[in-house]
Amino acid sequence: MNKLLAQKLSHSMRRIRTVEETIAERYSEQQMRCPTHLSTGQEAVSAAVGEILRKTDLAVSGHRAHAHYLAKGGNLNAMIAEIYGRVTGCARGKGGSMHLIDESVGFMGSTAIVGGTVPVGVGLGYGLKLKGEQNIAVIFLGDAVVETGVFYESINFALLKNLPVLFVCENNQFSVYTPLEQRQSTTLDIYERVAGLGVMTEYGNGNDVVEVYNKTKNMTEKIRSGGGPAFLQFDTFRWREHCGPNYDDDLNYRETSFIEKWRSDEPIARFEKYAIDTGLLKETEIQTNQIEIEAEVNAAFEFAVNSPFPHADEASKHVFAEQHIKG
Amino acid sequence: MNKLLAQKLSHSMRRIRTVEETIAERYSEQQMRCPTHLSTGQEAVSAAVGEILRKTDLAVSGHRAHAHYLAKGGNLNAMIAEIYGRVTGCARGKGGSMHLIDESVGFMGSTAIVGGTVPVGVGLGYGLKLKGEQNIAVIFLGDAVVETGVFYESINFALLKNLPVLFVCENNQFSVYTPLEQRQSTTLDIYERVAGLGVMTEYGNGNDVVEVYNKTKNMTEKIRSGGGPAFLQFDTFRWREHCGPNYDDDLNYRETSFIEKWRSDEPIARFEKYAIDTGLLKETEIQTNQIEIEAEVNAAFEFAVNSPFPHADEASKHVFAEQHIKG
Amino acid sequence: MSEKTTFAQEVRDALHHALSSDPSVLVFGLGVPDPKGVFGTTTDLQTIHGEDRVFDMPTSENAMTGIAIGAALGGFKPILTHQRLDFALLSMDQLVNNAAKWHFMFGGKRNVPVTIRMILGRGWGQGPTHSQNLQSWFAHIPGLKVVMPALASDVKSLLLASIFDPNPVIFLEHRWLHNMQTDVSTVMAPAKLGEAKLLSRGDAVTIVSMSYMTIEALHAVSCLKEQGVEIDLIDLRTVSPIDWTKIEKSVEKTGRLLVLDTGFKQVSIAGEIITHIIETSWQHLKSQPVRLTAPNYSESTSPALTQNYHVRADDIVTKVGEIIDKELNCQQLIDQRSSLHDVPGDWFTGPF
Amino acid sequence: MSEKTTFAQEVRDALHHALSSDPSVLVFGLGVPDPKGVFGTTTDLQTIHGEDRVFDMPTSENAMTGIAIGAALGGFKPILTHQRLDFALLSMDQLVNNAAKWHFMFGGKRNVPVTIRMILGRGWGQGPTHSQNLQSWFAHIPGLKVVMPALASDVKSLLLASIFDPNPVIFLEHRWLHNMQTDVSTVMAPAKLGEAKLLSRGDAVTIVSMSYMTIEALHAVSCLKEQGVEIDLIDLRTVSPIDWTKIEKSVEKTGRLLVLDTGFKQVSIAGEIITHIIETSWQHLKSQPVRLTAPNYSESTSPALTQNYHVRADDIVTKVGEIIDKELNCQQLIDQRSSLHDVPGDWFTGPF
Ligand SMILES: Cc1ncc(C[n+]2csc(CCOP(=O)(O)OP(=O)(O)O)c2C)c(N)n1
Ligand SMILES: Cc1ncc(C[n+]2csc(CCOP(=O)(O)OP(=O)(O)O)c2C)c(N)n1
Ligand SMILES: [Mg+2]
Ligand SMILES: [Mg+2]
Numbered sequence A, B: 001m002n003k004l005l006a007q008k009l010s011h012s013m014r015r016i017r018t019v020e021e022t023i024a025e026r027y028s029e030q031q032m033r034c035p036t037h038l039s040t041g042q043e044a045v046s047a048a049v050g051e052i053l054r055k056t057d058l059a060v061s062g063h064r065a066h067a068h069y070l071a072k073g074g075n076l077n078a079m080i081a082e083i084y085g086r087v088t089g090c091a092r093g094k095g096g097s098m099h100l101i102d103e104s105v106g107f108m109g110s111t112a113i114v115g116g117t118v119p120v121g122v123g124l125g126y127g128l129k130l131k132g133e134q135n136i137a138v139i140f141l142g143d144a145v146v147e148t149g150v151f152y153e154s155i156n157f158a159l160l161k162n163l164p165v166l167f168v169c170e171n172n173q174f175s176v177y178t179p180l181e182q183r184q185s186t187t188l189d190i191y192e193r194v195a196g197l198g199v200m201t202e203y204g205n206g207n208d209v210v211e212v213y214n215k216t217k218n219m220t221e222k223i224r225s226g227g228g229p230a231f232l233q234f235d236t237f238r239w240r241e242h243c244g245p246n247y248d249d250d251l252n253y254r255e256t257s258f259i260e261k262w263r264s265d266e267p268i269a270r271f272e273k274y275a276i277d278t279g280l281l282k283e284t285e286i287q288t289n290q291i292e293i294e295a296e297v298n299a300a301f302e303f304a305v306n307s308p309f310p311h312a313d314e315a316s317k318h319v320f321a322e323q324h325i326k327g
Numbered sequence C, D: 001m002s003e004k005t006t007f008a009q010e011v012r013d014a015l016h017h018a019l020s021s022d023p024s025v026l027v028f029g030l031g032v033p034d035p036k037g038v039f040g041t042t043t044d045l046q047t048i049h050g051e052d053r054v055f056d057m058p059t060s061e062n063a064m065t066g067i068a069i070g071a072a073l074g075g076f077k078p079i080l081t082h083q084r085l086d087f088a089l090l091s092m093d094q095l096v097n098n099a100a101k102w103h104f105m106f107g108g109k110r111n112v113p114v115t116i117r118m119i120l121g122r123g124w125g126q127g128p129t130h131s132q133n134l135q136s137w138f139a140h141i142p143g144l145k146v147v148m149p150a151l152a153s154d155v156k157s158l159l160l161a162s163i164f165d166p167n168p169v170i171f172l173e174h175r176w177l178h179n180m181q182t183d184v185s186t187v188m189a190p191a192k193l194g195e196a197k198l199l200s201r202g203d204a205v206t207i208v209s210m211s212y213m214t215i216e217a218l219h220a221v222s223c224l225k226e227q228g229v230e231i232d233l234i235d236l237r238t239v240s241p242i243d244w245t246k247i248e249k250s251v252e253k254t255g256r257l258l259v260l261d262t263g264f265k266q267v268s269i270a271g272e273i274i275t276h277i278i279e280t281s282w283q284h285l286k287s288q289p290v291r292l293t294a295p296n297y298s299e300s301t302s303p304a305l306t307q308n309y310h311v312r313a314d315d316i317v318t319k320v321g322e323i324i325d326k327e328l329n330c331q332q333l334i335d336q337r338s339s340l341h342d343v344p345g346d347w348f349t350g351p352f
Helices: A003-028 A044-053 A066-071 A075-083 A120-133 A143-149 A149-160 A188-195 A207-225 A257-265 A267-277 A283-306 A312-316 B003-031 B042-050 B067-071 B076-083 B118-131 B143-147 B148-160 B188-194 B211-229 B258-266 B267-277 B283-306 B312-316 C007-021 C045-049 C061-073 C083-100 C135-139 C150-165 C211-226 C244-254 C269-284 C313-325 C329-336 D007-021 D046-051 D061-073 D085-099 D135-140 D157-166 D211-226 D243-252 D269-284 D313-324 D331-337
Strands: A058-061 A108-109 A137-142 A166-171 A200-205 A232-233 B058-061 B107-110 B137-142 B165-171 B200-205 B228-237 C004-006 C027-028 C079-082 C114-120 C146-147 C169-173 C181-183 C197-200 C203-209 C231-235 C238-240 C257-264 C290-292 D004-006 D025-029 D077-082 D115-120 D145-148 D169-174 D180-184 D195-198 D205-210 D230-237 D237-240 D258-266 D291-295
Touching: A003 A066, A003 A075, A003 A267, A003 A283, A044 A066, A044 A137, A044 A207, A044 A267, A044 C231, A044 D269, A058 A066, A066 A075, A066 A108, A066 B258, A075 A283, A108 A120, A120 A137, A120 A166, A120 B188, A137 A143, A143 A149, A143 A188, A149 B148, A149 D061, A149 D077, A166 A188, A166 A207, A188 A200, A188 B188, A200 A207, A200 D180, A207 C257, A267 A283, A267 D007, A267 D243, B003 B042, B003 B067, B003 B076, B003 B267, B003 B283, B042 B137, B042 B165, B042 B211, B042 B267, B042 C238, B058 B067, B058 B165, B067 B076, B076 B283, B107 B118, B118 B137, B118 B148, B137 C197, B143 B148, B143 B165, B143 B188, B143 C027, B143 C135, B143 C290, B148 C045, B148 C061, B165 B188, B188 B200, B188 B228, B188 D007, B188 D230, B200 D007, B211 B228, B211 B267, B267 B283, B267 C203, B283 D230, B312 D258, C004 C007, C007 C027, C007 C079, C007 C150, C007 C181, C007 D115, C007 D313, C027 C061, C027 C313, C045 C197, C045 C329, C061 C079, C061 C083, C061 C290, C061 D077, C079 C083, C079 C150, C079 D145, C083 C114, C083 D085, C114 C150, C114 D077, C135 C146, C135 C238, C135 C269, C146 D230, C150 C169, C150 C181, C150 D195, C169 D205, C197 C211, C203 C211, C203 C244, C203 C313, C211 C231, C211 C257, C211 C313, C211 D061, C231 C244, C231 D313, C244 C269, C257 C269, C257 C313, C269 C290, C269 D269, C269 D291, C290 C313, C290 D269, C313 C329, D007 D077, D007 D180, D025 D061, D061 D077, D061 D085, D061 D331, D135 D145, D135 D169, D135 D237, D135 D258, D135 D269, D145 D157, D157 D169, D169 D211, D205 D211, D205 D243, D205 D313, D211 D230, D211 D258, D211 D313, D211 D331, D230 D243, D243 D269, D258 D269, D258 D313, D269 D291, D291 D313, D313 D331
Parallel strands: A058 A108, A058 A137, A137 A166, A166 A232, A200 A232, B058 B107, B058 B137, B137 B165, B165 B228, B200 B228, C027 C079, C079 C114, C114 C169, C146 C169, C203 C231, C203 C257, C257 C290, D025 D077, D077 D115, D115 D169, D145 D169, D205 D230, D205 D258, D258 D291
Antiparallel strands: C004 C181, C146 C238, C197 C231, D004 D180, D145 D237, D195 D230
């Protein structure tokens, strides 16, 4: 860990947090009219993975994708505008929060069906392998994805063809309101089961951005040097309700002790304490950063609310492409 | 192993072999007008598992199901008539070779889509568990089923609910013309990968009916006593072409040495040699058995060819059931 | 004044009644026992009926459909719920190759009494993959019954009929109906599947409709009535099999047909109904049959792009005017609208 | 006399040409490199073009569809083959929720040029799960193009057009066409998707057809011609989008429409075509439009139950007779039949 990296990780986590919390704050204005899944509390995984990936690496994600998109370098203005349904959105307002895309930085798309982009990521990996440029495909997934058949089919193909694919599983231990043990046999942890299939795996604390960074760095290097696919599991915790801007701890689907444990160890405070203690960062630097971030985020919301809606005609456009579009 | 069991295993294997080889012989008469997948060479698994299962255990299978149906006690006449498309067939001629059913002995159905009955078997297992009668559900599957997503979804649910389900995988090492290593990552064997998911597994030589018997017996007892689902892999070898009555070794998709190794160790001869050597069976008993079997099989073909075709009106029947049918 | 209940509550009551009256009934699906209980349709059922019979499931739509089939073959009557129809696309193999065909392909040896509830999304940015109304698909498959309730007063009897039907039934619940109100009633008699319902009588035009479109149609019909145009409004209730007799009889009387459909236009149920009427009632037709459906493109997320996407009451009035060649006014319907076009009512403030 | 080739060989030539002319083309599917080469349609392609670009796959239809999509997003043009359409039911999520919608739901940011070949089974006991013709399903989904070649002389140009189209294309090959013969030609120009082809001209009736039904229609048309009845026979070639102009123009001329469809009747493409013609060409119709399709039940395995299942040339002749109210003879067609009803020809002796 060096100073520059520490700054980047702190900045990236704070930026994601600020975006998500601003959405939460402003959602009740009823202008972001689409289902929206926030990543507050889960920032460390995205921030660390995002620092490691190259622009030419390709990423896909699912319904909870804001953090992945931002960490991969996706355009913030275009994301907020997308959530606001504006024509300046990254999908021209057609996809909303769950359909983010910024191919200019290798963010190839997030979609709303659980597991839906897993094989797409593997297909991207197949293409990368054929091109032979040592880029990798990254698939962000939640713990419920491990229940989908397509995940195993995808793992098998990635192994069979020894593809440069990194599966990053953020295990926030819940699928909507349902805990892991009501959905999966948990005698073995997720990464152990995946390892059992013959995949390189690694496991870590998703609240610890340093651990995530080191383990991911190590694994991506193995993949780039032809080691084949790998699976990372990072345990983490979602602060707010599954979908929407509110807290829902009053519904008691998660134990208070569980919530407190994870919240008290939350990734930004944890990392910054360590960084300050070890002299990597100064309190004042962090504050300056935060002010800059807030300005950037506010500007993005300004951009979004001031952007026009798509023209009514766009509703029927884009059913068929007229030509091949270069990525 | 006692004499009675030895007789039963020999009889069961010979009966299956005779049925399959008679189909092969008569297929060119063009009266069995449906895709037909023979189990010649793979008899040991069905015979052994069939001896262990109770009538009240429930079984399902796939496209190559003749042996499973017969070993579970399915009616031979009804099966041959089904292949001949006659109204006396077990599915009244509507399903053919790939759709066998005899609920009176717990054979709940075989279907033609690879992996298609796997979750059905698990659902049967769920029902058996709720009823609490210590019966088990058995799912016969080929090695290609391990490539289907639904297999993993089914395994997960069976583990999650600790269901009395036995997965019996006959690994004949090919899916049509394609060897295992072109379809699956074979660094780990199938049963090792399944074990990696947390399932009880066992592996054996599918040419050795004694080994299959002992390992299956052991596993079914664990399942019946509440041990949850288990997976058995038995390696085996299909003599004839994937679908149809002929040999296709001239196509060279399997190494000659591979073919010779498996054929020279074929299950019936192997077992009977052992049984005769150890005094469990006498040559003459076997010959008598074989004569009886041939008479039974010939009678079944007689029954089939002399059975009427379904009336043309039946084509449109059975789209909707009028009432609940008790199994 | 009688006590009121909602469509969602009626669904829950039907499930509760089925679970109570028949020990072979099972209810499962993502979120079934969770605090929200699938939009209030499964609330408390697990507490009352136990974890064996009412349970959550892994995100394994295909296997869970097969498991439902297996349980059905084992003597149970499983009810599987998908929070959106779109998720059930993962289960088409089990649904079409197994459930729909089991009875047929085994020569009637066994039946598969599974009920699969799928919720149809609309509005509030549901977007392309949370808003598909694919009833056409299911109605194309022999062996599936397809039920699309519209009225809160109907849903209980239709769901009970589906659960106790010996065949696989796809039960499509439109998300915008869940909050609809009706009088509390304790009647627990199942409806007859395949029977449509005449919701209003008239000589001018036959309107055939389904699911949420029937609500829009009811508004249109009352607006038309005020302008002296009397409509035969047929709520299909079951879109496969279709109650052809009722439709044919009505067209015989009116000679004019308008079909409403919540699905994409091309290869729609609406098209099937028009073709069928052409086949059977050609000589009775006074004008060309017409359909109003969703267009041949997906619902976008942006509210700006859903504004004109769905057929609404005033579109129906206008279309009837075209059919009978009469100037009709629908301003009143437009003025009545109290909430934004992308929510079912003011009570809905997102996010799902 | 010119040299002859087959439909299957033409498919293979199109694949070979695509692989040769564009390094981004990939071909994969179960059995693609095996000794039978998917009924001869992929023979030797792996040997020529290498294992990276031509390969077998695991029995993982859903993932392999997603992998095709991912490869397409990465700049490739994948062609995925299913030996039966029925197996592709496992991949409806990837096909409908991803491939069909990607271009739309990302606001046109990217296109998905995948071609998915699916073979349609018939006869020789294919039975309920190896004989489904679900073109209706695909045609109902915005964003999918659906091609159903009939003529061996057409298939190459249609497949090339599909491969190089920027959109996902479902390419449905009827098993009974693979052995059809045509003259060898070296032309490699892609067809235009969405353009139907007029195969014969006449004033009496417009027949619209697709895939193998077009072969039966051609027999019917020549039998009708001998009896003085001239037919406009339109081979759809693309069943989505449909060449409405050509159909409308023909019906404007003939005033009579018969639509043939290989799929189940209820909610069929045939129904869509009739409804569309009702909507656009009502005033030109001289008699009620009619369809001949598969019935609303599955194909059974027993040959005794498939005898009257499929529409054949003589059924078409009889139906035309009804439409134009003329006694017609089709005995000659029945007498011509040389092989049993459940095989495409004497060359076919099973098993698949
Ligand atoms: C196939 C499918 N089934 C169900 C859903 C509904 N759904 C949306 S998000 C979600 C939970 C996913 O949980 P997880 O993968 O752990 O991600 P998290 O929300 O915890 O980040 C579910 C079930 C869906 N979108 N797709
Ligand atoms: C979903 C699906 N894909 C493809 C097929 C075609 N198919 C029929 S049998 C078979 C091979 C299955 O191999 P395996 O499971 O090893 O069984 P075996 O034939 O070797 O007994 C295939 C691919 C199918 N029936 N279903
Ligand atoms: Mg989660
Ligand atoms: Mg095999």
